[in-house]
Amino acid sequence: LPPYIHGLFAPPYDGRQPERHHPTVVNNIETLAHVTRIVGNGAEQFRRFGTANTPGTMLFTVSGDVQHSLVTERPLGTTLRELIFEVAGGPPPGRELKAVMPGLAGAVMTADRLDTPLSFEAMHQAGSALGSGGFVVYDDVTSDELEILGSSS
Numbered sequence: 001l002p003p004y005i006h007g008l009f010a011p012p013y014d015g016r017q018p019e020r021h022h023p024t025v026v027n028n029i030e031t032l033a034h035v036t037r038i039v040g041n042g043a044e045q046f047r048r049f050g051t052a053n054t055p056g057t058m059l060f061t062v063s064g065d066v067q068h069s070l071v072t073e074r075p076l077g078t079t080l081r082e083l084i085f086e087v088a089g090g091p092p093p094g095r096e097l098k099a100v101m102p103g104l105a106g107a108v109m110t111a112d113r114l115d116t117p118l119s120f121e122a123m124h125q126a127g128s129a130l131g132s133g134g135f136v137v138y139d140d141v142t143s144d145e146l147e148i149l150g151s152s153s
Contacts, residue, residue: 074087106130
């Protein structure tokens, strides 16, 4: 959704003209951080990272059944496999990754989708969404426990 000012900080509606939205300049701090980098170093420097359609870097959060829950900044286009296994250490020893939940709005990604690049277009093509870059990892032990809980209700 486009960013708009709502609530206490929106200019008051005076009744003389149709109510209108009040666009904002940015909608999150990550965007603001990118602006300072682009202004300071130039757009070409920023575009050296990421993909053609999703340039730059992004903050990614990985939690759940991984050895190292973390927040990290990585170039867009990094694969889900790299993020989970190389950066977050993968599932605990002796366990297998079963699924990854990307944020609140993305469809679950199974182990066969781990080579999907983390970009808006690639995640959409894989049937999911990149969202704000948050991922919860589920291993084979957790997924079995969830199946048991789901069958008893």
